[in-house]
Amino acid sequence: MRLDWELARRGYRRYAAYPAATIAGIFTNTVFGFLRGYVLLALYEHRDIVGGYDAGDAVTYVWLTQGLISIVYIWGWQDLAVRIKSGDVATDLVRPVDPLRAGLAFDFGRALYHALFRGVPPFVVGALLFDLTFPANPAVWLAFALSVALAIGVSFAWRFLYNSAAFWVLDYRGPAVMAMIVANLFSGFIIPVGFFPDWLKTIAYATPFPAMVQTPIDVFVGKLEGVDAVFALAVQLAWLVGLLVACRLVLAAGTRRLVVQGG
Amino acid sequence: MADSARVYLRLVSAAIRSQLQYRTSFALDVVGMFFVTFLDFVAVLVIFHNVPRLGEFTVAEVAFLYALSSMAFALAEFGVGHLDALSEYVRTGSFDVMLARPRGTLFQVLGADFRVRRLGQLLQGAAVFVYAVSALDVPWNAARVGMVVLSVLCGAVIFSAIWVFVICIVFWAVEGREASSAFTYGGQFMTQFPIDVYSRWLRRFLAYLVPTAFVAYFPTLYVLDKEDPLGLPSFLRFSSPLVAVFAAIVAGGMWRFAVRHYRSAGG
Numbered sequence: 428m429r430l431d432w433e434l435a436r437r438g439y440r441r442y443a444a445y446p447a448a449t450i451a452g453i454f455t456n457t458v459f460g461f462l463r464g465y466v467l468l469a470l471y472e473h474r475d476i477v478g479g480y481d482a483g484d485a486v487t488y489v490w491l492t493q494g495l496i497s498i499v500y501i502w503g504w505q506d507l508a509v510r511i512k513s514g515d516v517a518t519d520l521v522r523p524v525d526p527l528r529a530g531l532a533f534d535f536g537r538a539l540y541h542a543l544f545r546g547v548p549p550f551v552v553g554a555l556l557f558d559l560t561f562p563a564n565p566a567v568w569l570a571f572a573l574s575v576a577l578a579i580g581v582s583f584a585w586r587f588l589y590n591s592a593a594f595w596v597l598d599y600r601g602p603a604v605m606a607m608i609v610a611n612l613f614s615g616f617i618i619p620v621g622f623f624p625d626w627l628k629t630i631a632y633a634t635p636f637p638a639m640v641q642t643p644i645d646v647f648v649g650k651l652e653g654v655d656a657v658f659a660l661a662v663q664l665a666w667l668v669g670l671l672v673a674c675r676l677v678l679a680a681g682t683r684r685l686v687v688q689g690g
Numbered sequence: 691m692a693d694s695a696r697v698y699l700r701l702v703s704a705a706i707r708s709q710l711q712y713r714t715s716f717a718l719d720v721v722g723m724f725f726v727t728f729l730d731f732v733a734v735l736v737i738f739h740n741v742p743r744l745g746e747f748t749v750a751e752v753a754f755l756y757a758l759s760s761m762a763f764a765l766a767e768f769g770v771g772h773l774d775a776l777s778e779y780v781r782t783g784s785f786d787v788m789l790a791r792p793r794g795t796l797f798q799v800l801g802a803d804f805r806v807r808r809l810g811q812l813l814q815g816a817a818v819f820v821y822a823v824s825a826l827d828v829p830w831n832a833a834r835v836g837m838v839v840l841s842v843l844c845g846a847v848i849f850s851a852i853w854v855f856v857i858c859i860v861f862w863a864v865e866g867r868e869a870s871s872a873f874t875y876g877g878q879f880m881t882q883f884p885i886d887v888y889s890r891w892l893r894r895f896l897a898y899l900v901p902t903a904f905v906a907y908f909p910t911l912y913v914l915d916k917e918d919p920l921g922l923p924s925f926l927r928f929s930s931p932l933v934a935v936f937a938a939i940v941a942g943g944m945w946r947f948a949v950r951h952y953r954s955a956g957g
Contacts, residue, residue, distance in 0.1 A: 447863045447864075447866050448865040448866070448867075450869075451865065451866040451869035452869075454868075454869045455868050455869055455876070458872035458873075458896075461889075462888070462896075463879075465887050465888045465892065466887055466888075468887075469744050469745055469883075470740060470741050473741045598714075598715045600715070600718070600722070601718040601719075604718075604719075604722035604725075605722065611729055617729060617733045622737070622739070623736055624736075624739050
């Protein structure tokens with residue numbers, strides 16, 4: 428446990444080392460929040476409710492996703508693939524720390540930094556300038572925090588899985604791009620899953636991706652309440668456990684396959 | 691000038707040849723880029739699954755707008771998207787090497803690489819264009835065809851100019867690169883939707899001052915012979931070439947200003 432904590436602190440500090448990059452990121456996430464917010468609001472000129480969301484829920488969705496981008500970090504993470512490609516992963520494997528567990532702890536540290544410094548600021552801007560929906564019940568805030576934590580874990584396990592493709596293919600960009608496409612669409616990051624036509628919604632909810640973005644948001648805006656919320660968190664937990672088991676198997680298979688040119 | 695153009699073309703062809711060396715990787719990249727950018731259009735389709743109109747635009751009209759913007763952006767990214775690597779050049783000092791060479795710095799940075807995989811986005815934009823045109827009843831004539839071609843080219847120049855202008859931030863703050871994405875990728879996002887959906891202040895800033903409205907919005911109004919929901923004067927529909935030239939001049943000026951003020955980290 429103490430080791431996990433230390434690793435998480437390293438994760439936090441690695442990202443805290445670039446404050447100018449953080450400010451630049453906040454700026455860009457905020458600008459996109461405005462653009463996406465106005466596009467979604469335009470839907471409500473014609474209807475009061477779209478996909479279960481009213482206008483307030485929809486803009487809340489936009490600003491939450493803009494905050495969640497760097498927290499759940501569904502794209503842009505290639506740390507493992509890069510280490511496999513360079514052979515550095517061999518060092519990770521001989522260390523007395525399990526790479527999967529170390530990676531997860533490190534990622535939670537990263538996510539905490541991103542939550543505080545890249546997640547909260549755009550959301551605060553959105554909250555000041557748009558009419559957002561806020562949970563009245565403190566229990567909902569707690570459930571939201573839990574759901575975000577689970578989302579980070581699910582996202583990490585997913586990233587670990589597709590990065591592991593580098594054990595088998597020389598050029599991992601192909602798998603990474605495919606992974607990004609399905610995750611972007613089905614997580615509800617680009618457009619809420621509730622807006623999808625039914626057949627696409629069914630496909631989305633058969634995947635782990637809504638557990639990375641859509642679930643925490645639906646808890647926050649109150650689309651998932653009481654028993655439904657508890658059930659949704661349980662589904663997230665199930666995906667987390669399932670994907671971590673898959674990571675474990677893939678890592679073992681990849682390790683057997685790994686050949687590092689020594690020197 | 692002619693000499694620079696010749697060198698530039700040789701650099702482009704060298705980049706294409708080198709990226710074609712690994713054919714499978716290249717094909718996967720192009721296909722990947724097609725689908726990554728197509729997701730933006732899936733979002734448009736999902737929106738129109740829920741509502742019949744966005745602002746005053748139907749799905750086919752938005753598709754038309756989207757296609758022009760997407761093709762223009764693909765061309766811009768092919769030529770100048772590599773500027774995103776400028777912060778690396780500055781950080782590692784390779785920019786200093788460029789300063790010592792007898793060619794323009796912008797020319798050298800742009801010539802260093804080309805994002806050939808953006809062909810995928812160009813194809814995606816073309817596919818959406820075919821869909822839009824088949825769903826719309828455009829009264830085609832030579833002027834309208836000309837406007838489509840011209841607006842994609844001018845749009846590419848406008849996007850490129852924006853890219854050059856905003857990437858200059860790395861000369862002052864090397865880690866600040868991501869802020870430029872708000873204008874480059876943000877500008878692309880903005881132009882994929884009719885600008886009447888945005889609030890007035892955002893439109894003034896990100897559609898007129900940063901002239902993204904001239905990429906697709908005004909040319910689309912002309913080609914589709916559509917009344918402007920914002921009631922703006924109709925000469926704006928023909929001003930994209932002028933705006934493109936002006937934007938390129940401003941961006942070039944900004945680049946020279948930034949490079950003059952650039953201080954190397956030394957070493």
